Amino acid sequence: MLTIHAAGLLLTGDPAAAPVPGGAVLVDGGAVAALGPLDEVTAAYPGARVRRWPGVLTPGLRQWHALWLLTRAYHPDPREYDELGDRPLTGDCLAALDLPETRRSGSVRRGLQRMLRYGTTAVGGPFRDTVVRTAVARSGLREVPATLAPGVLDDLPNLDPFHHAAALADAIPAPLTVGGRADLAAFDVPDEAGLVAAGAGTCVATVLAGRLVYRGA
Template sequence: MRQWPGILTPGLVNLHGNELLEEAYHPDPREADELGTEPLTGDALAALELDDARWGASARRGVQRMLAHGTVVAACEELRNRAVRDAVRRSGLGTMGRLGRPGGVPSLDPYASGWPVEFAQPREPGSAARFAFFDVPDEAALAERGAATCVATVVEGRLVYRRR
């Protein structure tokens, strides 16, 4: 039996799915010397030559970083990039529709976006488990310290992220 420190919550919903997955490039660790480690957007993104393979790899890294922040659902308008769509589908990360762009600042940590944090729907009998463990004593501490305190994320009953 596994034991995790802190609290168990339904996983988080990140309202900035398109911005984080289709409008940002998540550099490969091998590119860190040249591109850094943070997602690239705007002019820095426009300067890159991204084919489908690079977009797909970026989306996989972006999804993994979202899972590392307890996100189990990304709110998106239609995902237009096939490589991104495939990466999201294969990961098990849920998606939910949205109309227009949300306010706030796109961030891997939903608590840092400036908008109220949404949690995925609580599990119902027979539904797939989607939850996260955070190394904090309660939800007030989670709101204060943010989703970087995530120690494990479960999507569709599978452990998809575990902090080492």
């Protein structure tokens, strides 16, 4: 089924392309089939389902610190919130936990789910740990090489890709292109400057290879 994702502003991530007010992305299966103003896309594909989101549409984001967040942090189960809280545990707090493989696997899966809530669709690898590699493969998140300038990966890890980015281009693996994989996200902000300032916690939807995998309340 063809699906159109629409928002007040489309940012394709292509530095040569202007933002598209009232923009839309047509998704066919797992690929982008068209990009442009909503009225033009709906006129060309009148039978497509339309999902409207507040704010801006962008390519899905890239999480450089995925390996750290999945192997050096514990993401509590909601049933553990009374005891452990709802924030990732690191350092001495992590060392004090008994983490058999089943419990560690659950943490990794929850960590990946939390990344989806921040519009993340690509994670920086490689992942050599079997538990992490398996969970990433099953999640559908795309693994990309974590090649950065020296020192960037030493910054304090954060689930928000914009914590380490000064512009949208710094936080995405690739622009949205017709024929490319349909990885995109919607954020409840007015424009790119607002997104960089407010961060990816404003995410209201994440689409992974054409599938809506996160929808905010």
